[in-house]
């Protein structure tokens with residue numbers, strides 16, 4: 001009678017959409033087969049299932065070292081790795097719309113979405129944005145830690161200005177295609193220029209709150225309010241360095257101390273940026289265990305602050321899984337997501353509100369076509 005029990009149970013679970021996971025670099029550079037359970041990192045298909053992580057934006061992260069003649073190619077290679085996962089794993093479906101996500105989840109599958117991180121990936125060509133869109137990319141983070149010819153980054157002293165005239169054309173092209181503009185990583189002046197230019201809701205795929213931890217990667221209350229007015233969504237980043245100033249101070253001191261070892265790990269993996277970043281994170285992460293790592297409650301503080309400033313319809317999750325060296329205690333990987341859901345419930349959020357935060361708000365932005 002009615003729906004099979006397995007399907008019923010699944011429909012009771014919220015759809016979780018993670019705005020940003022850094023796993024593709026592992027899949028490409030380290031040949032990590034995430035169809036099986038891996039011994040390290042935060043993400044693989046079995047652990048996504050166990051944690052109820054039904055959908056995630058796989059980050060097509062293009063390292064700053066790639067430039068003209070190599071950056072776009074790098075993006076294509078990473079996209080190829082994600083598409084190969086969907087082609088070879090019957091339980092993973094590539095998705096580009098909310099409807100495709102819901103269909104995949106309804107079949108008991110995981111929905112893989114894609115976002116490009118680092119606007120230098122387009123090598124200053126609007127046609128390359130069209131190509132990325134055709135391949136399934138549905139957002140682009142305008143900068144990474146490096147700024148580019150047309151947009152400034154919050155962490156690049158050489159390029160922290162706003163959007164150039166071409167940068168405004170990039171936003172216009174993305175708006176027309178229906179590719180979300182992602183303001184995580186961008187400088188404050190680029191943020192302002194984007195919000196003045198865009199005709200559609202924007203996202204911050206993985207950014208936390210500056211009012212609680214003053215880091216340039218975090219968003220001020222004024223910026224949070226601007227995203228809410230624009231109809232957009234901010235995915236709160238899980239990285240303890242962005243969540244807690246005391247931890248950040250300890251952590252940065254430790255990184256300085258470990259720099260010689262980190263440099264030699266980088267030298268060993270030269271030419272393979274995904275592998276290099278991952279191994280350095282692994283190494284630093286082990287040492288971070290001895291620091292005062294903030295707890296999951298601190299992460300919920302950021303979510304709660306964003307909800308208070310923006311309203312319940314504008315907050316999501318952007319874990320940065322596989323791109324960060326340490327997680328709030330006691331989280332260890334994607335299997336820890338139910339703990340986050342429980343922590344939200346414990347703060348008094350209704351089932352409907354929890355569903356919005358963990359996935360429905362991002363899905364809303366994937367509903368409107370071009």
Ligand SMILES: [Zn+2]
Nearest residue numbers: 117185206323
């Ligand atoms: Zn990032």
